Amino acid sequence: MDEDNICSCKKKMYGYTDGTHTVYICYKCGRYSGQAGGDALFVELIMNDPLILMHLIAEKLLKPIK
Numbered sequence: 001m002d003e004d005n006i007c008s009c010k011k012k013m014y015g016y017t018d019g020t021h022t023v024y025i026c027y028k029c030g031r032y033s034g035q036a037g038g039d040a041l042f043v044e045l046i047m048n049d050p051l052i053l054m055h056l057i058a059e060k061l062l063k064p065i066k
Contacts, residue, residue, distance in 0.1 A: 007031050015065035016057055023053060023062060
């Protein structure tokens with residue numbers, strides 16, 4: 001497992017992407033990180049309401065990184 005996929009709480013962070021945006025989420029403590037591919041609106045939306053990530057995953061707009 002890649003060291004970058006380990007959260008500061010020492011648990012695995014799970015990666016999701018839509019091809020442009022990449023997000024890693026720790027389901028243990030709730031931390032998340034990622035890259036927005038230059039999409040400032042995506043960053044603003046996620047910073048204002050992180051639960052949007054869960055909706056994007058549930059709707060399969062963000063898919064697991066294999």
